[in-house]
Amino acid sequence: MERKYFKEKLTELVAIPTIREKEMLKESSEALDLIESWADSALSKRRIKNGKTEILLLGNGNLLNPDIGYLAHVDVVDADKEMFKMTETDGKFYGRGVSDMKFSIPIGIEILNKLAKDKGAPVMTLAITTDEEVGGGDGGNYLANEIKFIPEVLIVPDGGDDFVFVNKSKGKATHASTPWLGKNALTPLIKIASGLGAIYDQNSASPNWETTMNLGVLQGGKSTNQVCDEATLKLDFRFPETRSANEILEEVRKASEKIDPNLSIKLGAQGDPIYTDIKNLEVTRFLKIARDVLGRNIKIEGENGASDARYWAKYNIPIIMKPNGGGIHSDKEWIDVESCLTYYEILSKYVNEFTSII
Ligand SMILES: [Zn+2]
Structure with missing residues (x-):
């Protein structure tokens, strides 16, 4: 992924104040339109409206049961106006949602757009919700329990800062x-x-x-x-x-x-609490690729924070890890740019080497 592409897309996405607690539903919708406009025209798309929540599914095959699911939320918590103008200092992007978790969306799109051009590629679905910060009841919960979006593995870059693998979460x-x-x-x-x-x-x-x-x-x-x-x-x-x-x-x-x-x-x-079995073949493969790309061992830890990944806890499939970032929900929210590009590399390798076991 080009740094320039990443910065451009993230700047546009951060600029939309998708503050769910303030019911900025029009803005959430606009953000999903923007993301849709980045997607290759060969990809399948589905927009779901559930109550006040909108969900976007984008993928290169079976949208509900892909090999790989990638879960993100585009809603953010409230912030001062100036935080919706992304800035860059010393290799870090600052702005509302850069770390939690808008950074993950251009990355997901870029990976999908590459898969769209390859007929024999593994099937991946990017699922984007708009209500995680208010509990995810109409978004993540609905996807997992009502329409049964159940991939073989689910990647959730909403926890596990700086490439820590979260194997359990409360x-x-x-x-x-x-x-x-x-x-x-x-x-x-x-x-x-x-x-x-x-x-x-x-x-x-x-x-x-x-x-x-x-x-x-x-x-x-x-x-x-x-x-x-x-x-x-x-x-x-x-x-x-x-x-x-x-x-x-x-x-x-x-x-x-x-x-x-x-x-x-x-x-x-x-x-329910999340528990991911680190002996699971797909998890082992993911960890190995992450270790190879980073050139260091991966820490495996429990985390106290909760994310929408909990709605898939019963399937033991969440892979929770993200690039180096911090200050989420604060006025100093940041994400390290280089580590986002590294995260893209890990994910891209993982996805491209995926061989379906079904
Ligand atoms: Zn989040």
């Missing part, structure tokens, strides 16, 4: 309890929060691979001299591959029943 479960009672509704929720806090607070105090809990929202009451009749407690759990969202839900349910059987409990956004 799952996510949110719970909300909303009682409606004749007595003070805040009291039982405070008891639950402090009971669960006693179990999980120590895990949240320092980075580790245990289940953590964040007391996210405790809401209720109108004034100091009124009995609060409705209250909500929202908890956010992050858990390793040894646990499941349902197991945690049961734990919360049991804790609540002891305190007040009238509490209602609901599972909010959720996702």
Whole structure:
């Protein structure tokens, strides 16, 4: 991939403020149009609209069951206006989304455009969603569980900074309890929060691979001299591959029943933890190519962040790794240009040497 091509395309993409939390849906649509316009005309295209979310699939064969899937999201978190003008300093691009994860889109397109010209090439699909930063419920979730976009391997450059291979990543479960009672509704929720806090607070105090809990929202009451009749407690759990969202839900349910059987409990956004088997043939092949191109060993680590890859966790296929970048969600978001070109080289080698096992 030419550096000039990469910079040009990324500049254009960064310029569109695809801020999903601000419901900039027109902009998301525009970004997908732009990406579509880069694609070779021989490629298959499919635009999906699911609720407020739009998805773009581009590929050189069976779009839903390709050999290789490549998952990206074009939505970004909010930022100051000037961050949508990409700049370059000391071999790094700065701007909103350069690292999370617009950098990956010109790379994916360039690889696909090359495959489009080759009849016997492996089949690859680039899937681009527009709602990852708000949970991916209508994007990634819909692709994996409703329309069954299931490739043999799924490359997700949304984690694993500086070529770290992410072999496991925590799952996510949110719970909300909303009682409606004749007595003070805040009291039982405070008891639950402090009971669960006693179990999980120590895990949240320092980075580790245990289940953590964040007391996210405790809401209720109108004034100091009124009995609060409705209250909500929202908890956010992050858990390793040894646990499941349902197991945690049961734990919360049991804790609540002891305190007040009238509490209602609901599972909010959720996702299973990711675990990728590094002995899997495709993973081994990917790691070998990455090592050869980089000329160094690849670190294999767990990561605490969650991405849309979690919707494919049950298939054990995500390959999570990205070039050197940082400052995501901050006003100093950056990506190293050289390492993007290296990432392209790794991916391109991996894709071109792919031999379908079906
Ligand atoms: Zn991301």
